[in-house]
Amino acid sequence: xxxxxxxxxVVAHLxxxxxxxxxxxxxxxxxxxxxxTAGLVQHFFGASFSLxxxxxxxxxxxxxxxxxxxxxxxxxxxxxxxxxSTEPILTTWQHWFMGDMVGFVALGPFVIxxxxxxxxxxxxxxxxxxxxxxxxxxxxxxxxxxxxxRVWQTLVPVxxxxxxxxxxxxxxxxxxxxxxxxxxxxxxVWTTVFxxxxxxxxxxxxxxxxxxxxxxxxxxxxxxxxxxxxxxERNESEARLARSNMMLRxxxxxxxxxxxxxxxxxxxxVRQPLAAIAANTAAARILLEQVPPDVDEAKRALGDIExxxxxxxxxxxxxxxLFREADQKQQPIDVNNLAxxxxxxxxxxxxxxxxxxxxxxxxxxxxxxxxxxxxxxxxLNLVQxxxxxxxxxEVSRRTLKVRxxxxxxxxVIIEVEDSGHGIEPEHLGRIFEPFVTTKPNGTGLGLxxxxxxxxxxxxxxxxxxxxxxxxxxxALPVEPTVTDTGRLE
Numbered sequence: 001x002x003x004x005x006x007x008x009x010v011v012a013h014l015x016x017x018x019x020x021x022x023x024x025x026x027x028x029x030x031x032x033x034x035x036x037t038a039g040l041v042q043h044f045f046g047a048s049f050s051l052x053x054x055x056x057x058x059x060x061x062x063x064x065x066x067x068x069x070x071x072x073x074x075x076x077x078x079x080x081x082x083x084x085s086t087e088p089i090l091t092t093w094q095h096w097f098m099g100d101m102v103g104f105v106a107l108g109p110f111v112i113x114x115x116x117x118x119x120x121x122x123x124x125x126x127x128x129x130x131x132x133x134x135x136x137x138x139x140x141x142x143x144x145x146x147x148x149x150r151v152w153q154t155l156v157p158v159x160x161x162x163x164x165x166x167x168x169x170x171x172x173x174x175x176x177x178x179x180x181x182x183x184x185x186x187x188x189v190w191t192t193v194f195x196x197x198x199x200x201x202x203x204x205x206x207x208x209x210x211x212x213x214x215x216x217x218x219x220x221x222x223x224x225x226x227x228x229x230x231x232x233e234r235n236e237s238e239a240r241l242a243r244s245n246m247m248l249r250x251x252x253x254x255x256x257x258x259x260x261x262x263x264x265x266x267x268x269x270v271r272q273p274l275a276a277i278a279a280n281t282a283a284a285r286i287l288l289e290q291v292p293p294d295v296d297e298a299k300r301a302l303g304d305i306e307x308x309x310x311x312x313x314x315x316x317x318x319x320x321x322l323f324r325e326a327d328q329k330q331q332p333i334d335v336n337n338l339a340x341x342x343x344x345x346x347x348x349x350x351x352x353x354x355x356x357x358x359x360x361x362x363x364x365x366x367x368x369x370x371x372x373x374x375x376x377x378x379x380l381n382l383v384q385x386x387x388x389x390x391x392x393x394e395v396s397r398r399t400l401k402v403r404x405x406x407x408x409x410x411x412v413i414i415e416v417e418d419s420g421h422g423i424e425p426e427h428l429g430r431i432f433e434p435f436v437t438t439k440p441n442g443t444g445l446g447l448x449x450x451x452x453x454x455x456x457x458x459x460x461x462x463x464x465x466x467x468x469x470x471x472x473x474x475a476l477p478v479e480p481t482v483t484d485t486g487r488l489e
Contacts, residue, residue: 002031029071033100037067047354047395051113051174052232057225064108068100098214105221106185113175119356122173130168130176137164137180141187145197158216162223169227177228181221188213239348246345246380253377281306332367333375335404335412335476342379343402346387353387354395360403365412368476370457375476378450378461382416382472385446389420389470407475411459414474422465431463 006027040063041049049056072093122130140161161184168177192199192213199213285303343350343357350357383400390398401417423431432451447461454461459476 002035005031005034025075029074032074033067033071035067036070037063037104040066051109051116051178051225052229052236054226054229054233057109057229060108061105061222061225064101064104065097068097068104071100072096098211102185102189102214102217105225106182106189106217109174109221109225110178110182113173113178117173117175122175126172130172130179133164133168133172134176134180134183137161137168138183140164141184145187145191145199147198158220161220165220165224165227169224169231174225174228174232177224181224184220185217188216236348239344243345243348249373250377250380253373278306330369331372333370333372334367335365335414336361336363338372338376339379339402339404339414342376342383346380346383349384349387350400353391353398355387355390355398355400358399358401360401362403362405365404365406366478368412368457368478370476371453374453375457378453378474379414379416381446381450382474386416386418386420386470389418393420410478411475412478414476415471416474417469417471419469422468423463423470428463428465432461 006024009027009030010024041060044059044063045056049060051057051060075096076089076092121127144158144160165177165180168180188199191197192209194200195202199209199216201209204212339361340359343359383402386400390400397419399419401415403413403415403417405413405415407413432447451461454474454476457476459474462473462475464471464473
């Protein structure tokens, strides 16, 4: 970047016939400004830098100020060596600093936000709303420019822009706010230079016109960026709160499902010996009826055993019924919306771990019938497992892929694939069994419960790990399978 800046500026000054020393001086000063600003941002924020955080935005502005001072230092040395200027250094620095800051706030955040938007494109709804807001902002800017150049109207028309900037900051990503500030800034500069409209009052001295334009740009741009960062932090706080609530509900669901799994196991293991006790009791009663000694007492004792057996079965049934949610109503579910909602819930964890998300959703998928919370719990569990699996990997290699597709006319597929080390072959065949885990501190119940949930929905959960990473596939039937008891199975 520095080489490109130096080459372009030197060539430009040679073309317009400036003194030979002027082009290299400007080139070195501008390259120093860019490198100092970028270096400070990289040093203090690194890859986590974001226009969504107020501290990062203020840090970016501070870095730009340092870069401007560095570039002025390079320039003033060259000017002292090759030019005898009578203008005070402080005045020169003031013009230099204001010009640099205006240029930076007009274009810098927009360029940063543009490349972020290329990596993480906004949704269609946000794109349409943001474009509409920018068009309204352009209209308001045109109205402001067309106002007569009266002194009392210097700042009042600019205030008309802030409702639209509020709209952009509150509803859209920072790229839209940065684009709006860039558009307003370029319009103000253009009309000031060519003497058009409100900011091109020919009756004012050139310095006053420039100062008015610079003040307007700084007020609009800085206000817009700070508003955007504040709203982004507020939205992030809401998302974290929603994610915390989701995690609490998820933990509760996990506990209930774990109890259900435990009671199901106990019921399965205990029912057979209890049935054998009941059969032996009935047989003993028949045998004892043929023996003279104390038949009534023997019958009473054996009857107590039989009653205890029945009570034990009833207790087990009641405990299992208590923690089951079989009576929960099923509803039509759009798996694309379910996958996107789950990713939004875990967006903070994905960003904190530096994981790139690749989402491929097939449009116009048929709806599936099921329990929304349970199916979301399955996807949450698979995505969280993928995050844990990619933790040992380098940040540049962490990629999560979430896809949906049609399997046939009767099923849809949800795929969750990570770029971790994969699953060992000896664990692959038993990964859905209870208490089988590849994590050091895992319980081995998460995937077993997920598999059980999908089976209750009439689907299947499978896993493959041929190369790097693991691929989990959820197959759900388009039409539900209903048992004779009316329950979704």
